[in-house]
Amino acid sequence: MLLLLFVFLWISPGFALDGNIGKFWQLSDVHFDPEYSQHGNPKKQCHFTNDSIGNPGYYGNYLCDAPFNLVESVIENMRNMEAEPDFILWTGDTAPHVKQKSLEDVLGLIRNVTTVLKEAFPNTTVLPLLGNHDAFPSNQMPLVESGTQYYDNILSKADWSELLWKHEQDQFQKGGYYSRTVQKGLRLVMLNSNLWYSMNKQVTGNLDPNQQLAWLRQELTDAKAAQQKVYIVAHICPGAFERLQSMTWFYPEFNRLYVDLITEHSDTIAAHFCGHEHTDSFRLVKDAQGTTSSLMYLSPAVTPLKSPLPGVGANNPSVRLYHYSRATSDIVDYQQYYLNLTQANEDQGRQGKWQLEYQATQAYNITDCSPRNFYYLSETFHDASILFKLYMDYNTVSYNNSAMCGQACFTSQICAILYLDTDQYNNCLFWSGTTPQPHHHSTTAPHHTTTHHKRHHLPPPLPQYVYYIIGGMGTLIVALAVTVSCLCVRKRRQGIPFKYSHFVGPINS
Known part of the structure; x- marks a missing residue:
């Protein structure tokens, strides 16, 4: 014992x-x-x-x-x-x-x-x-x-x-x-x-x-x-x-x-x-x-x-x-x-x-x-x-x-705890909805200007280029959707029988 x-x-x-x-x-x-x-x-x-x-x-x-x-x-x-x-x-x-x-x-x-x-x-x-x-x-x-x-x-x-x-x-x-x-x-x-x-x-x-x-x-x-x-x-x-x-x-x-x-x-x-x-x-x-x-x-x-x-x-x-x-x-x-x-x-x-x-x-x-x-x-x-x-x-x-400590206070705390990298920290604030889209720092020599400027599970921070990819894909999808919609409407009009014409307007006029 x-x-x-x-x-x-x-x-x-x-x-x-x-x-x-x-x-x-x-x-x-x-x-x-x-x-x-x-x-x-x-x-x-x-x-x-x-x-x-x-x-x-x-x-x-x-x-x-x-x-x-x-x-x-x-x-x-x-x-x-x-x-x-x-x-x-x-x-x-x-x-x-x-x-x-x-x-x-x-x-x-x-x-x-x-x-x-x-x-x-x-x-x-x-x-x-x-x-x-x-x-x-x-x-x-x-x-x-x-x-x-x-x-x-x-x-x-x-x-x-x-x-x-x-x-x-x-x-x-x-x-x-x-x-x-x-x-x-x-x-x-x-x-x-x-x-x-x-x-x-x-x-x-x-x-x-x-x-x-x-x-x-x-x-x-x-x-x-x-x-x-x-x-x-x-x-x-x-x-x-x-x-x-x-x-x-x-x-x-x-x-x-x-x-x-x-x-x-x-x-x-x-x-x-x-x-x-x-x-x-x-x-x-x-x-x-x-x-x-x-x-x-x-x-x-x-x-x-x-x-x-x-x-x-x-x-x-x-x-x-x-x-x-x-x-x-x-x-x-x-x-x-x-x-x-x-x-x-x-x-x-x-x-x-x-x-x-x-x-x-x-x-x-x-x-x-x-x-x-x-x-x-x-x-x-x-x-x-x-x-x-x-x-x-x-x-x-x-x-x-x-x-x-409300949502903004919590976000300040948790983003600081999770992210030492400045860009990742700013992205954490952005995804929480408390700040505008972050400005990403240049990797060139420092300008040396003073920079005192929900739940925990926030989405992970994204690189800047991802925003451009998402925006481009979104634009492409919208354009494709409009094109497909126009083609579908045109085909539908051509194939609708005369007895339904009072719902869709004149056909082959």
Whole structure:
């Protein structure tokens, strides 16, 4: 009987008798604002002003970026909940949304969070990457060829030299990206995807900013040769924002090149991890045959800031703990932790209590977090399904559980989940009846203009030429039908007996 119990535990999801299940944290979009004041004005980023009244909150405010109390709280609770993870993914955007005075200010903010993380996890590998707000000015991630010292300064003045090995620092200086093999069969590729961001004017006219695409291709090739699986980690992922229809992140050409590259190497990539959106979502990544081969996990933010984008809203502070197989690199499960900001600020003892919001396998009733299971999960989604309603609650980290999601809202969500390719995403919107016929992007060099522009079972997207074929065939069929009709009428008139002539008019007149 005892033997059967051990066998049952061994095969249960998330349990490994031999300790073969590892854990790692993802911390994203901290957006630490040192000017946050408990006497500040929420309508003015919670900064102290002469007209400040009341207390915007000890741990933060939904109208503002994160105070240092929140930064310390999330990292302290990470340590309390799992003090010895295999590694920590720190996926960018440490600086706040307010305009920074200088690059030195940005570097100081990143250095402060680096220090707190190192003190909390002195023996843990911390792997950082840059967000679009970590540049100065925001979004303007520079090209190395411009002579910038930005990447050197991140290493020396933000203390990332204490997190990265020497050869990783050498690579980072070439464009803000690097890789690390964290164990024999797993390579982490840490991207600077801000170079492809459609708000970055520094890369205008450049076909491969800081040669990152060429480097990524080589990393994936080398990993396959070494029989390694790859986790791709980026601040911004390709595709569209699920909460705002037709808002895409990359320049169209970079989106196409990137999606083509990860499709080509789908057998090597085990998973993708992103931030940037501040929301909790996922994307299905497909191989050349259209089969879901891996997932993009979009982890929500630490900052609770309400987005200025229409209909997007705020979120509760959050952090995520993944469980993965050290043998296969597959993601087995993950736990999403959050701080109910309203309750935490009301707690007079100022003991912000982080809670388990959900565990993926239990919440979504799946055995593990395999791409196949998330594909089947997406198949159950429709605008009235229980699991989709649950997903929508988690999408804002339980900030607004009463929000309704109608057909247009559902379409925005499901098309973003299903299609990373811009043309396929636009076709998905078109077939849902929510947008005009999509414009298909050129495959020539990017113009670099900013492109922030029923049921689940939507018809598959069609190539542009299909529309012309259908139109041509339709015209031909109509022409044939008219011709045949005329011939039939003429023959009928010639063959009708005289006694029926009062129904059809005179014959042979």
